[in-house]
Amino acid sequence: MLRKLIGAATLSAVLALTACSGKDTAPAEGDMALGAPEGAKVTVVEYASVTCSGCAAWNEQVWPQFKAKYVDTGKVRYVFREFPTPPQDVAVAGFLLARCAGEDKYFHVIDQIMRSLPELHSGTPPRDILLRTAREAGLSEAQFQTCVADPAGVAAIEKRIKAAQDAGVTGTPTFMINGEVVADRSLDGLSQRIDPLLSAK
Incomplete structure (x- = not known):
């Protein structure tokens, strides 16, 4: 069971998520980004x-x-940040x-993991889904096992x-655009916020 692989400390940290105030506009440790470089007009x-x-x-x-319009064209810096949600051990x-x-x-x-959610919801064991994904990415079962139990990786996620x-x-x-939370996550909604920022001098 994945819960045993992750460890009680991480699960307790994840399960204790609480809301805090403030906004984050600066690059953060562990950011995974695509598109425009750091310092882009729109992030x-x-x-x-x-x-x-x-x-x-x-x-x-x-x-x-969104990727075709803004990321592949280098107009926007897209940053993905990890925030585990239930089932947290699987995330x-x-x-x-x-x-x-x-x-x-x-x-x-x-x-691939997101596209496998219907399987997860229909009862497929999470480990089966993740192990299959690991193998498709070129990892062995032993590498997968070591990966999901890595204390340094777990600690890094806790920091994120x-x-x-x-x-x-x-x-x-x-979603945040230049540090401001955006409620409308449709392409049109995002475009209405992004395009004026791109055209501003």
Whole structure:
């Protein structure tokens, strides 16, 4: 069971998530980013979880168009920040796996886990889903086992959770454009906030 692999300390930290005030606009440790370089005119930060249905829906329905319009063109810096949600042990293991797969495969692994949520909800054992994803990313079962039980990786996620709390994040998906929370996560809603910033002098 993944709960045994993660460890009680991490689970207690994840389960104790509470809301804090403040905004985070500066780069943070562990940021995974695509598109424009640091210091871009527009930075879009998404706090998400691989076990969040809303995140998975955005990933499938909006992300491809958003990526093509803003990320692939280098207009916007897109930053993905990890914020585990229930089942938290599975989310933590998924994030650890994505990082173990390497930076070049990180977003692909995140995508694959999110697309597997219907299986998870239908009763497929989470370990089966994650192990399959690990193998597709080129990791052996032994490497997967070591990865999801890595104390340093677990500690790093705990720090990222705390940073998200300090940024005022209480749930996922949460989107911020240049540090301001955005409620409308549709492509049109995001574009209405992004385009004026891009055209401003």
